[in-house]
Amino acid sequence: MEQQRPPESIVIDSVSKRFTLRHARSIREMTIRAVRRQELSESFNALDDVSLTIYQGETVALMGLNGSGKSTLLKMISGVMRPDRGSVRVRGRIAGLIDVGAGLHPDLTGRENVYLNGAILGMSEAEIKRKFDAIVEFSGVERFMDNQVRFYSSGMFMRLAFSIAAHTEPDIFLIDEVLAVGDPPFREKCLRRIRELRGEGRTMVIVAHDIQMLTRLCDRGVTLRKGKVVFDGDPAEAGRLWREDRQARQAALKKADAVR
Amino acid sequence: MSAVDAAPPAELPPLVAPGTDGGLRRALKDRYLLRLLVRRELKARYKGSLLGLGWSYVRPAVHFSVYFFVVGVFLGMSKRVHHFPVYLFSGMVLINLFTETLHSCTRSITGNAPLIKKVFLPRELFPMASLLVSLVHFLPGFAIMLAGALSYGWRPDPAGLAAAVLAFAIVVVLGLGLGLLCAGVNVFFRDLEQVVDILMIVITWSVPMIYPWVHVRDQAPGWVLDLYLANPLVSAVSLFQRAFWYPTTPELFEFPPQLYGRAGVALAASLVVLAAGVLVFSRAQQRFAQEL
Numbered sequence: 001m002e003q004q005r006p007p008e009s010i011v012i013d014s015v016s017k018r019f020t021l022r023h024a025r026s027i028r029e030m031t032i033r034a035v036r037r038q039e040l041s042e043s044f045n046a047l048d049d050v051s052l053t054i055y056q057g058e059t060v061a062l063m064g065l066n067g068s069g070k071s072t073l074l075k076m077i078s079g080v081m082r083p084d085r086g087s088v089r090v091r092g093r094i095a096g097l098i099d100v101g102a103g104l105h106p107d108l109t110g111r112e113n114v115y116l117n118g119a120i121l122g123m124s125e126a127e128i129k130r131k132f133d134a135i136v137e138f139s140g141v142e143r144f145m146d147n148q149v150r151f152y153s154s155g156m157f158m159r160l161a162f163s164i165a166a167h168t169e170p171d172i173f174l175i176d177e178v179l180a181v182g183d184p185p186f187r188e189k190c191l192r193r194i195r196e197l198r199g200e201g202r203t204m205v206i207v208a209h210d211i212q213m214l215t216r217l218c219d220r221g222v223t224l225r226k227g228k229v230v231f232d233g234d235p236a237e238a239g240r241l242w243r244e245d246r247q248a249r250q251a252a253l254k255k256a257d258a259v260r
Numbered sequence: 261m262s263a264v265d266a267a268p269p270a271e272l273p274p275l276v277a278p279g280t281d282g283g284l285r286r287a288l289k290d291r292y293l294l295r296l297l298v299r300r301e302l303k304a305r306y307k308g309s310l311l312g313l314g315w316s317y318v319r320p321a322v323h324f325s326v327y328f329f330v331v332g333v334f335l336g337m338s339k340r341v342h343h344f345p346v347y348l349f350s351g352m353v354l355i356n357l358f359t360e361t362l363h364s365c366t367r368s369i370t371g372n373a374p375l376i377k378k379v380f381l382p383r384e385l386f387p388m389a390s391l392l393v394s395l396v397h398f399l400p401g402f403a404i405m406l407a408g409a410l411s412y413g414w415r416p417d418p419a420g421l422a423a424a425v426l427a428f429a430i431v432v433v434l435g436l437g438l439g440l441l442c443a444g445v446n447v448f449f450r451d452l453e454q455v456v457d458i459l460m461i462v463i464t465w466s467v468p469m470i471y472p473w474v475h476v477r478d479q480a481p482g483w484v485l486d487l488y489l490a491n492p493l494v495s496a497v498s499l500f501q502r503a504f505w506y507p508t509t510p511e512l513f514e515f516p517p518q519l520y521g522r523a524g525v526a527l528a529a530s531l532v533v534l535a536a537g538v539l540v541f542s543r544a545q546q547r548f549a550q551e552l
Contacts, residue, residue, distance in 0.1 A: 007272055019550060079279020079380035080549045089275040096379060103375055107304040116300055119293040120379055148307075171273070 008091065009172055009203040010054040010077055015086035017047040017072055017227075046072040048227040049086070054220075056091070056171075059204040061214040061235055063242040064224035065249060070207045073224070074174050077205060092171025095121050097162065104161055106150035110141060113149055114164055121168045131167045138189070139163035159186055166193045173197060175206045191217065211239040279380045284538055287384035297389040302396065316397045317404075320356060324349055331470050341472055342509040343412050350409070350504040351469030351497040353401040357394055358431045358493060359460045364390035365439025366446050366456045373552040383545040384538075387443045391436050405504065412508040420503040423523075427499035430492050430527050437534030444537075444544035447551050467497045473516055489516050492526030499523055 020043040024030040033040055047069045054060055062070040075081040076088050078096050103117040114135055118128040136142050139160045141152070149157060175194070194217065198204055208214055214221070214235060221238025223231040225245065231238050287294065306312040327348055332338040341347050368386040369376060376383060406414075446452040464470075466488070476488050488494060498515050506513060516522065 008275065011275060075549060077278065079277075080377065082279065082546045088277060090278050091275050092273045094278060094380075103379060105300055105304060107307040108300060112300075112303070116296045119290075119296050120375070120381060125292045 006056040008053055009056040009058070010052070010091075010205070011087075011089045012050055012052040012073075012076070013087045013089075015047055015050045015073075015076060015083040015088060016045065017069075017076070017081065017084050018043050019046050045227045047076070047083070050224075050227070050229055051086075052222065052229060052232070054203060054205065056203055057198075057201045058220055059198050059206065059218045060220045060222060061218040061238065062205060062207045062222050062224060063211070063214065063238050065242075065245050067226075068224040069227040070224055071176060072227075074176050074205060074207055077172070078174055090172060093122060094172045094174065095165060095168040095170035096174035097165045097176065104149055104157065107148060109148055110136075110145040110152070110160055113160065114145075117161070117164045118168070121165060122170070123168055135163050135167050138166065138193070140186070155183060155186075162190060166190070166197070169197075170202065172203045172205070175204065175208070177207060177209070211242060215239050284384045284388070287382040287388050290382065290385065293381070294385060294389060294392070297385060298392045298396070301389055301393045305393075317400055320352065320401045323356075324352060327352075327470050337471060342513070343505060346405075346409050346412050346414070346505045346508055347472075347501060348470060349405045350500045351467065353398060353405050354427060354431055354497055354500045355464060355467060355469055355493065356401065357398040358435050358496075359463055360397060361391050361394040361432075361435035362439055362442065362456060363460060364394060365436070366442040366453055368439075369443045369447055369548060370450070370453075370552070377549050377552050383548060384440070384541065387436065387439050387541070391432070391439065394435070395432075409504045409508060414504060414508045417507060420507060423499040423520075424503035426520075426523050426527065427496040427503070430496040430499075430523065430530050433527065433534050434492055434530035437530060437537035440537035440541040441533070444541040447544065447548055463493065466491065467493050468501075469497050472513070473498070474514065489522060492530055495519065495523040495526040 020041050022041045023038070024033045024040055030040060050069070050073065062073060064070050072081065074096070076083055077090060078094055079088075079090075103120040104113050105116065108116065114132060115125075115128055118131075118135075119125070123131075136145060139156075139162075141156045141160055144152065144156065149160070152160070191213070194204070194206075198217075204218075206214060206218060218235045221231070221233065221235030222229060223238045223241045223245075231241050302313065306315060309315065311318065324345075328345060332344045332348065338344040365387040368390045369383065372386050375381070376386075442452055442456055468476075473488070473494065477485050480488070494516070498519055502515060502519070506515075
């Protein structure tokens with residue numbers, strides 16, 4: 001029997017995004033820069049004609065150096081940013097573990113934050129009520145649910161935030177740099193939860209800096225270099241390319257140091 | 261086994277561009293999130309303070325006392341305007357609602373930058389929440405004003421209530437419209453915050469709340485009066501005074517000419533401002549994440 005491809009989940013079609021870095025904001029700074037004949041602003045391509053189709057149930061790692069466009073691409077998928085050119089289309093509900101904790105408010109208690117952040121991530125009141133106990137248990141901060149979050153340790157903070165996001169049950173799950181947090185046992189728990197969500201056939205796009213972990217977790221790797229897709233396929237190979245980039249950059253930095 | 265395992269082919273949701281289902285309507289539909297955002301705002305503002313929400317009584321009370329003693333007693337306005345405390349306070353609650361809405365809407369996007377940069381939410385939620393918080397603050401002041409008016413012999417009359425509703429509508433629509441406009445623009449030009457703060461002083465003194473409008477008529481040239489009366493807030497304040505203060509007096513006070521006609525135009529103008537605000541905001545919000 002011919003195996004059918006699952007339906008597309010995320011379709012990115014020749015997306016470009018240009019960022020402008022402004023060096024001067026105030027009139028005073030602008031005048032000084034103009035007098036010295038320095039550039040007022042500088043622009044660069046964060047994403048350059050990127051096309052990528054991700055199918056339902058895939059777990060895809062985005063790899064590349066800092067500034068290669070991974071996070072920008074993730075923001076395009078989540079809808080936080082719009083592409084300058086090209087189009088992004090997605091199917092179903094998206095939730096992101098993008099810098100978890102952005103939605104947690106330090107002046108509210110843990111309990112209030114579960115409701116607020118749950119709603120921010122797209123859950124309904126009934127859904128949060130149903131999952132409340134599971135969220136609290138997963139986070140392991142039961143005893144502090146009625147304390148203001150500002151008094152939490154950074155580990156507790158991240159655990160609660162991850163726990164809320166991990167219970168949102170979206171169709172597409174975006175994960176950015178969050179797996180580096182927490183102590184090893186909690187990290188293991190997070191990874192287990194991600195595998196569980198993957199097992200339920202959800203689409204996942206992951207950005208992280210741990211190549212080994214990504215290679216084990218994902219079934220497809222995409223390497224970005226200066227806003228362009230340079231490799232798409234086996235995660236081990238994508239990881240190897242990324243490692244090369246890193247080494248090249250380190251060597252370049254050393255050289256620059258030696259010259260100086 | 262396969263019969264159990266094979267889930268029925270679920271209806272596939274369509275492929276859509278993310279982050280396009282925003283807008284004011286969507287923000288209003290998500291009532292639960294809006295309610296939580298309002299609660300967060302209120303809790304966070306009065307965190308760790310002994311008086312808590314009580315501060316929303318203290319601020320207008322101090323404002324009122326200063327105006328009452330300086331303008332009413334020392335400058336003798338109480339002798340010229342019947343029941344001056346009611347006159348002053350009925351305008352003040354409305355203007356406070358307007359200035360607070362404008363002030364907090366302007367900061368609502370820059371103040372929530374971490375969230376807006378990370379998670380896609382209909383961005384209109386934030387100015388909407390600011391407006392609702394201002395309304396929560398408006399209620400105690402309004403209740404005190406009603407109690408005061410009652411003690412001066414005020415009784416509700418249909419025409420007065422209609423005037424109050426019209427005034428309220430002008431203030432809310434204009435406040436949200438300008439608020440959306442300023443919230444969007446403030447992301448690109450942070451100077452606007454300062455401009456809005458200065459504007460709030462101008463607004464307080466450019467409406468007939470501390471003095472009656474006839475002073476402008478008698479002292480200023482005709483074109484200044486025309487300009488003055490063209491301000492939608494002047495109509496709104498006059499209508500509120502018509503509703504809550506005028507019935508307590510011998511009803512000899514002369515309101516600005518064609519008050520209702522001007523108020524109707526003011527409401528229409530406010531609706532235009534709201535439409536412009538919604539439009540500018542929805543255009544601007546596409547670039548919020550990269551500008552913040």
